[in-house]
Amino acid sequence: MTIAVALTGFVFGSLIGTLGAWAKIGGGALARGVADAYTTVLRGIPDLLVIYLFYFGSSAVLTPIGRFFGAEGFVSLPGFLAGALAIGVVSGAYFTEVFRGAYNTVSRGELEAATATGMTRLLRFRRIVVPLTLRFALPGLGNVWQQVLKESALISVTGLVEILRQSQIAAGSTRQPFTFFMAAAVLYLVISTASGWSLSRAEAHFTRGLRRA
């Protein structure tokens, strides 16, 4: 469940980050302003507040809509969706900066060469910009992933049964909190070490064409 919620949030975040980076690089003044405000605000407030906003705030928005369609009582997002959305929105701000930085390292010459060979904008984006940006963004993406993984522990406040919530339940019923929270810590350690290892493998794979200084 931890991995599922973290992965969903990660995907949401990368979509938002792509949009944000696009707005910051190629957007007009309005789009850039919105993206700047978004990254400043989301990187300046605690993640826990954002999770509360999505978990409790979603019902404030959804209940009137639900009423309109004839639903009775309270409508709210399930913990999983609210949590994944919150993680996505928070990590989206970090994604934006990672993608923007990576795009800026793509050399102008390669873009010009693509235009010169007559690629359309879409083809150029798909064949040149995306692979190169991803290659440069990989270390940054690894950082964001580790952060998202640790953030997913906060989702336990919404009652979603992921690693931490499960160990809270177990700690409560067995009265051995140290044992179970330690087990949770070890699980996170294993997940982050394993993903760190595969990320460095991926980095070695995708930068094999680069000359080392």
Place this chain on the structure above:
Amino acid sequence: MDFAFLYDTLLTLLPGVPLTLKLAFSAVALGAVLALGLAMMRLSGLRALDWPARVYVFLFRSTPLLVQIFLIYYGLGQFREVRTSWLWPFLREPYWCAVLALTLNTAAYASEIFRGGLLAVPHGQVEAARAAGMSRGLLFRRIVLPVAIRQALPAYGSELILMIKATALASIITLMEVTGLAAKLIAETYRAIEVFIVAGSIYLVLNFVVTRLVLAAERRLTPHLRPAPVAILNDGGAA
């Protein structure tokens, strides 16, 4: 928008600010001392000191802070030895547990920042100081530390902001700082969006002030990187 409610919310949340700041500052101050020790251990070149520091940093950086807080606040009470020791009056209090967890956590991150700063001190400057006959202590105090602090400051600034954001987690172990008060207010009024706006603005203001302070400190510590005032430029033009 209901400004009367926003104003009431602000009045409810502001009393949480001192606790938020107290948590952040005690953790940062204690964490910096611990981090400097860890960074020195990593750089000592002795295996017996290097490895424990490495393991410490690895453990604290790859587990969520919330798990660390739970381990300390709920977990330690499992052992009778802890409950009967002289430390128990502290470890029973959520405040001290939060400070301890935040300190241990930030020390791991900050030690890597300090290590980077210490490694970035140019060899030539250390050699020059040695050639001038400085003792090890004097060399560290006058040359290495100031240069390292200057190098580490930008990264340390973002760690400070992360710490202010991390104090929000203390609300989960019942501490009523800004986020704790906000969560309580949301539960009482069901107006998450308004409360979020106010609480978020409080954190933004705090972080804005911290960023400004770090920038000012950075400016003070790097006089050589500032553009020269025009008057000096004109005088020095002949030289």
